[in-house]
Amino acid sequence: MAEAKSKFKLKQYAQLHEYLVKRLAYDCEIIGGPKGPDYWARTAIRAGLAGVLLSAVLVYFLSGSMLYAFAASPVVGFFAGYAVTTLPQSRAHAKIEAIERALPLFLSHLVSTYASRRNMREALLMSAHVDYGPLTKELVDAMRIYEATADVEQAFYRLKGFENRHITRTFDIISFAMESGVDIAKTLNMLTSDIQQNIEARDDKNSRTGLSVWMVFASSALFYPLFAGVGVTIITILETLLGAQLYSANDKGLLFFTLVFYLVVAVIIDAIYIGQVRYNSVRKGIVRFLPLMLGVAVAVLIISMTVLQTVLIG
Amino acid sequence: MASGSKGRIEGFARWWAGFFKNRKLEANHAMELGAAAGAFIISIFFFLALSVSLGIPVFVIPVISLLVAVLTPRYVRKYILKIQRQMGDLLLKSMFTIGPYEYFSLILGAALSAFVISSFFFLILSVAFNFATLTAFLLALAVTIVSPMVAHHYIMFTVQKRIREVDVNLLDALRHMLSELSAGLPLATAIESIANSDYGMVSELFKESVVLIKGGEDVDEAFRIVSERTKSLQFQRFVATMSYATASGANIEGALRAYIDELGFTQKNEISLYANEAIRLSTFMIIVTGVIPGLLVFMISQGSVISSIRVPVIYILPIYVIAFPLVKYMLTVRLIKASPGV
Numbered sequence: 001m002a003e004a005k006s007k008f009k010l011k012q013y014a015q016l017h018e019y020l021v022k023r024l025a026y027d028c029e030i031i032g033g034p035k036g037p038d039y040w041a042r043t044a045i046r047a048g049l050a051g052v053l054l055s056a057v058l059v060y061f062l063s064g065s066m067l068y069a070f071a072a073s074p075v076v077g078f079f080a081g082y083a084v085t086t087l088p089q090s091r092a093h094a095k096i097e098a099i100e101r102a103l104p105l106f107l108s109h110l111v112s113t114y115a116s117r118r119n120m121r122e123a124l125l126m127s128a129h130v131d132y133g134p135l136t137k138e139l140v141d142a143m144r145i146y147e148a149t150a151d152v153e154q155a156f157y158r159l160k161g162f163e164n165r166h167i168t169r170t171f172d173i174i175s176f177a178m179e180s181g182v183d184i185a186k187t188l189n190m191l192t193s194d195i196q197q198n199i200e201a202r203d204d205k206n207s208r209t210g211l212s213v214w215m216v217f218a219s220s221a222l223f224y225p226l227f228a229g230v231g232v233t234i235i236t237i238l239e240t241l242l243g244a245q246l247y248s249a250n251d252k253g254l255l256f257f258t259l260v261f262y263l264v265v266a267v268i269i270d271a272i273y274i275g276q277v278r279y280n281s282v283r284k285g286i287v288r289f290l291p292l293m294l295g296v297a298v299a300v301l302i303i304s305m306t307v308l309q310t311v312l313i314g
Numbered sequence: 315m316a317s318g319s320k321g322r323i324e325g326f327a328r329w330w331a332g333f334f335k336n337r338k339l340e341a342n343h344a345m346e347l348g349a350a351a352g353a354f355i356i357s358i359f360f361f362l363a364l365s366v367s368l369g370i371p372v373f374v375i376p377v378i379s380l381l382v383a384v385l386t387p388r389y390v391r392k393y394i395l396k397i398q399r400q401m402g403d404l405l406l407k408s409m410f411t412i413g414p415y416e417y418f419s420l421i422l423g424a425a426l427s428a429f430v431i432s433s434f435f436f437l438i439l440s441v442a443f444n445f446a447t448l449t450a451f452l453l454a455l456a457v458t459i460v461s462p463m464v465a466h467h468y469i470m471f472t473v474q475k476r477i478r479e480v481d482v483n484l485l486d487a488l489r490h491m492l493s494e495l496s497a498g499l500p501l502a503t504a505i506e507s508i509a510n511s512d513y514g515m516v517s518e519l520f521k522e523s524v525v526l527i528k529g530g531e532d533v534d535e536a537f538r539i540v541s542e543r544t545k546s547l548q549f550q551r552f553v554a555t556m557s558y559a560t561a562s563g564a565n566i567e568g569a570l571r572a573y574i575d576e577l578g579f580t581q582k583n584e585i586s587l588y589a590n591e592a593i594r595l596s597t598f599m600i601i602v603t604g605v606i607p608g609l610l611v612f613m614i615s616q617g618s619v620i621s622s623i624r625v626p627v628i629y630i631l632p633i634y635v636i637a638f639p640l641v642k643y644m645l646t647v648r649l650i651k652a653s654p655g656v
Contacts (some may be wrong), residue, residue, distance in 0.1 A: 067442075169486045172511070173493065180497070187493035194485070194578050201582045205589040212596030219604025231611030238619050246619065251627040254443040255614070258627070262607060262634040269642040273599065276650055277592045 017041050024085060027092035030162065037088075044084040051080025062302070075264075083291035090288055093279075095134050096164050101199060102132035103166055106139075107192040110174075115185050120177045121146070152178045166195050209277050220263075220270040221293040222300055228259040229304030237312050263301065267293045320410065320472055327416035330423030346387035348422045349394065352462070354383035355455050362452075394418075407545045408476040409515060417469065421462045428461030429454055445628050456636055464640075467647050473545075474651050480515045480546035481654075485577050487513040487520070488552065488570060495567045501533060519544060534560045548577060584654035591652045595645050603642045607634065 020041035028037045055076035060069040109130055114123040128139045138159055146155035156171040170191060177184040232255065239246055247255065268286075271293050275285015357379040364370055398414040405412060436450035487508045494504040505527070509520035519540050526536035534557035541553040552573060559569035614630060617623040 165482065165486070169489075172486075173490065176490070176493070182493065182497035182499075184493050186496060187489055190489060190492075190574065194489075197578065197582055198585075201585040205585050205592075208589045209592045209596070212593045212600075215600050216596050216604070219600045219608075224604055224608045227608030227611050231608075231615040234612075234615045238615070242619070246624070247627065250444050254439075254445070255627045255630065257439070257443070258631050258634045259611065262638055265639045266603060266607075266642060269639065269646055270599070273596075273642075273646045273649060276646065276653065277596070280653055282650070 013045070016045060020044055020085065024088055027088040030092040030095055031088060035088075040085065040088050044081045047084040048077045048081025052077030062306070079291070079294055083295070086287045086291050093284060093287065096162050096167070098133050099135045099138065099162070100164055100166050100195075102135040103170055104192050104196040104199070106130075106132050106135060107170065107188055107195070111185055111188045111192065114188070118183070120174060120184075124174070166198070170195075206278060213274050213277055216270050216274060217289070217293060220266040221297040224266060225263055225297045225301040226304050228263060229301045230308055232256055232259065233305050233308045233312075236309065260301070263297055264294070267297050320476065323420065323469055323472055324410065324412050324416075326423065327412045327420040330419040331412075331416045333423065334419050346391065346394065348418060348425070348462070349390040350383040350386050351422075351425070352459070353386035354379050355459055357382040358455070359452075359459075404473055404545070407543060408473045409518060409543075410473070410476075420469070421465050424461045424465035425458050429458040432457035439631075449628060453632055453636070456632060460636065460640055464643065467644070471647055471650055476515060477545045478653070480519070480544055481548045481581075483513040483516040484546070484548050484552060485574065485581065487511070487516045488574050488577070492567065492570050492574060495570065501566060502527060505533070515544070516549070519549065532560075548580070552577075581654060588652055588654050592649060595649050599642065599645050603638050603645075607638055 017038075021037040024037040024040050028035070028040065052073045056069045056073035059072045060066060063069070106127060110123050110127045113126050114120060117123060124139070124143055128136065128143050130136065132139070142155045142159060146152065149155070152175045156175050159171045160168050160175075162168065173184055173187060173191065176182065232252075235246055235252065235255075268290060271285045271290040272282050273285065274289050275281055275283070275287075279285065279288075358375060361370065361375045361378055362372075365372055365375060398418070401417050402414040405414070405417065433451065433454040436453045437447065439445075440447055440450035490511065490513075491504045491508055494507055495501065499507075505520055506524050509517055509524045511517055513520075522543065523533075523536040523540045526539060527533060531539070534553075537553040537556055541550045544550070555569055555573045556566070558564070559566045610630075610633070613623075614625055614627075617625065
């Protein structure tokens with residue numbers, strides 16, 4: 001019986017591991033390097049398990065309630081595991097962004113070489129010697145594949161799969177020129193100026209919305225948890241000073257649950273909101289901001305409650 | 315994102331449509347049933363509120379609500395038909411493969427799911443924090459009323475994304491087309507090349523125009539017909555530019571280049587307008603869903619001592635669990651709708 005149970009547990013672990021490996025494979029493929037999806041999947045599972053254990057102990061010691069410890073530990077464990085899975089995703093996004101930012105300079109060099117030689121292959125080989133950050137390595141690898149196979153689609157398959165509109169379109173046009181021999185100097189010039197303008201417009205938008213975005217971040221991850229923590233603690237302090245119960249223990253439990261529920265929901269929606277404003281992507285908001293915001297919000301809530309209680313009540 | 319959301323919506327909508335069809339519920343009946351259910355729920359709330367102030371006996375409330383629910387479908391039938399027509403047109407133009415029946419099935423399905431899940435959630439809370447089961451049931455009803463609206467917004471948001479997808483891909487597709495025209499390739503070949511490329515909905519629209527051109531239609535007429543399949547204003551303007559250039563014998567390449575420049579400028583402008591909208595909505599977001607919830611906690615905690623106002627915690631629950639998250643959700647959806655997609 002015990003053996004069957006442990007087998008079942010291992011199967012669940014294997015399924016979760018397999019799911020995570022599949023989910024992270026794309027991002028790890030973009031990042032490259034020795035840490036593959038298997039490493040991240042294992043780390044995420046370990047972080048999740050550690051989160052479950054630590055939060056169960058911490059919540060039990062802070063609240064004294066076994067029910068709260070049981071209720072909070074799976075949630076904390078889930079978010080701890082999730083936070084680890086966002087790391088490769090964030091790195092992949094950062095790499096794609098760096099490649100996108102290098103495109104205007106790369107295209108300017110490419111167009112100037114292409115205009116003088118009228119040969120896309122040579123223009124690409126020459127441009128691959130310049131340092132464009134992560135783009136250079138990708139370019140060198142792509143040209144290596146092209147030299148070995150003479151297959152344009154295969155060579156730029158990886159770059160086209162980066163799910164970035166500018167990168168995909170750039171290498172679509174370059175592939176088209178290499179396959180058909182059509183002169184694309186004017187088109188590349190237009191594309192360069194378009195990408196440059198889009199990046200500038202986005203930077204302008206980000207600089208204008210920067211303060212608002214940080215205020216949204218602060219309102220749900222800093223001010224609200226601070227007010228909620230202090231507010232709940234003040235009830236206890238007032239009750240101690242007055243020597244009477246303002247709210248029943250049941251009401252205080254419900255109030256605390258309501259405030260924490262809203263804290264989590266608010267942080268999730270605000271992370272989506274910030275992702276939409278800054279990156280025009282809901283997913284990026286969840287990946288880049290949710291773990292940080294949730295961590296800060298929970299820390300502020302716990303600190304505001306414990307510090308105030310310790311200082312004023314002892 | 316958009317295609318994923320589209321697939322999800324279509325999958326859920328078909329599932330719910332199948333669910334209602336298996337129970338021999340016709341499209342109009344399903345919609346009228348939804349209206350009746352909505353009217354029943356709203357009238358229960360309304361008459362419950364009245365019963366407190368006017369002293370109406372509680373047992374009368376379900377009877378009156380039932381009467382309202384029976385009468386409502388007669389009056390809303392015309393309105394439902396109008397929505398059915400509008401949504402059918404919108405879904406078709408966004409290349410959705412579901413119709414108005416599936417749309418209404420999804421809305422009803424969302425309401426039913428929300429009712430089941432929220433009932434479960436609030437009942438657990440009522441047991442854990444010892445409050446009345448009726449209160450838990452009323453809170454679940456509140457979520458049920460809100461859920462069709464949220465589902466409708468989600469569908470509209472995905473439809474909007476599909477329209478934006480055309481706007482965003484159009485610039486790249488036209489640039490591709492221009493490079494082929496500049497290389498001396500004929501217009502029909504350039505159009506076919508876009509149709510066979512990966513420009514999302516733009517390629518789909520070009521594919522349809524290729525079919526029409528091969529069937530004997532003129533290029534401008536084929537595009538005019540196809541433009542009726544999308545809500546994208548940019549695509550419709552492109553078709554108008556093309557039609558004018560081909561009909562007047564003007565240089566198509568030149569017209570296309572001018573239009574590409576204009577489109578690039580428009581996209582840049584849209585980003586700027588989006589930034590303004592984001593700042594405006596962020597201010598609302600901070601005040602309504604950040605500052606007010608925070609201050610409310612102080613009101614609850616100190617009001618009981620300073621001004622002897624003790625707000626029952628059960629009144630706070632719907633505000634924090636339903637109202638504030640709903641406001642946040644609405645503001646976020648509004649922001650996403652305003653997004654230029656670039």
